[in-house]
């Protein structure tokens with residue numbers, strides 16, 4: 001890579017003003033970048049955060065929350081930082097001319113282009129999927145529509161027991177709505193957490209009065225006379241009454257722009273360890289980017305705030321002349337359901353040993369090892385464990401199964417015994 | 432509306448109105464006060480909304496809950512007696528006049 005392509009391009013254009021796009025622009029300015037920064041947003045809103053959309057923002061307690069409560073920054077910030085926020089959808093990239101074209105025909109030149117296009121919810125390919133009252137959840141607009149539906153709903157069906165579906169199920173139960181979750185696999189969060197944590201999540205939802213059906217496929221949605229959804233039909237013929245359906249069956253990365261520009265794509269836009277696509281003038285970050293994980297050598301595509309922010313910072317550093325050799329930040333994630341917090345540190349790409357910390361069935365951590373190697377830690381209502389785990393994993397996971405088996409072991413204590421308990425040292429793991 | 436004062440590292444202070452029911456973190460973000468990152472959107476996950484509550488106004492606050500207390504051990508700048516996570520401080524009339532000092536860095 002030549003210095004010219006990497007450091008201080010005359011202008012940076014960012015496609016997508018979500019978590020990653022916003023952070024790229026903000027970090028460029030934080031690092032003193034003085035060139036033009038153009039942040040192009042297909043959404044008719046200031047950049048905002050999505051995690052509350054399936055949590056607090058859905059609740060209509062007290063006051064109806066406005067979109068401004070989700071903003072990452074107010075409008076004045078972008079003016080103050082000379083970040084040009086442009087509304088519109090990029091329809092074409094011309095890598096040879098280094099321009100992007102918007103739907104309205106306008107074009108923007110770039111020295112460097114950052115694709116932060118995120119992902120779109122998958123839909124169900126069954127009859128009735130277009131009925132009124134059937135929702136997906138990705139944007140603030142989706143959340144506002146879902147909140148309005150929920151206020152009038154009596155029985156909701158959630159298709160897919162992933163994080164978004166389960167978080168919505170919790171909010172719906174809390175607002176007094178009957179809830180059934182239908183999942184094709186045999187447990188919730190199957191791709192994200194261990195069996196032990198999944199079983200706890202199942203118990204939690206059942207205790208709160210939600211019905212969870214596993215190993216069940218939805219074959220059709222049925223409407224009433226007015227075009228609103230009325231029932232969900234399962235493969236075994238069971239019909240679940242529903243006046244609200246949330247489809248939470250995962251997302252597909254938005255790769256189409258990159259593919260049309262001739263860039264390599266697979267499950268996500270293919271990038272190298274420095275988050276560059278096949279074109280040295282184009283990076284891709286966040287939910288849309290499939291990057292090689294240095295520790296495992298495997299290609300990963302993650303959907304989390306940490307990942308989008310971490311990617312954005314690396315790209316901003318590279319473009320301002322402080323390149324890192326590769327992206328190697330520790331993944332972490334959280335989910336709130338009822339008053340339970342599930343936190344994940346690290347990425348479990350296959351473990352053979354599980355060890356549990358904590359005797360309380362409602363507050364424990366599961367340590368996942370492959371051989372002697374700590375891969376990930378899942379914490380249920382144990383924030384202290386989660387934070388210590390982040391620190392330990394970030395330093396190469398200096399915990400062995402033998403340590404954990406010792407009487408009186410705690411992650412925090414172990415961290416302190418390694419001399420890593422000081423706040424300054426922890427800073428890196430937290431960022 | 433309760434007034435909250437945010438003091439930057441260089442000593443510049445900004446006093447803004449923050450509606451009751453929102454957080455001291457939101458008050459900063461919404462009014463474009465620099466120095467609070469709030470990466471996790473106020474979910475008590477990231478400790479990048481760390482503030483030092485001024486000694487003179489410290490007694491107005493409820494003590495930190497356990498998860499906030501845990502996070503305060505993991506801030507980028509050292510924890511001090513006035514250390515709090517601004518996303519966990521819900522603004523009420525009782526907080527009118529609160530003064531918080533922003534740390535040098537959040538990450």
Ligand SMILES: Cc1cc2nc3c(=O)[nH]c(=O)nc-3n(C[C@H](O)[C@H](O)[C@H](O)COP(=O)(O)OP(=O)(O)OC[C@H]3O[C@@H](n4cnc5c(N)ncnc54)[C@H](O)[C@@H]3O)c2cc1C
Nearest residue numbers: 016018019020042050051089090117118286287303304305
């Ligand atoms: C309901 C919900 C709850 C979540 N909860 C959590 C959580 O608790 N914890 C967590 O860590 N993560 C959570 N996430 C995930 C997290 O929000 C995402 O991983 C993160 O937003 C990804 O950032 P991004 O910039 O890659 O994509 P996005 O934030 O999706 O932003 C992409 C933007 O690009 C725009 N765009 C796409 N194509 C174009 C184009 N051609 N032209 C112009 N603009 C375009 C899109 O409209 C969108 O605005 C949640 C997500 C959702 C939807």
Ligand code: FES
Nearest residue numbers: 469473478480518
């Ligand atoms: S905003 Fe993340 S802990 Fe306060």
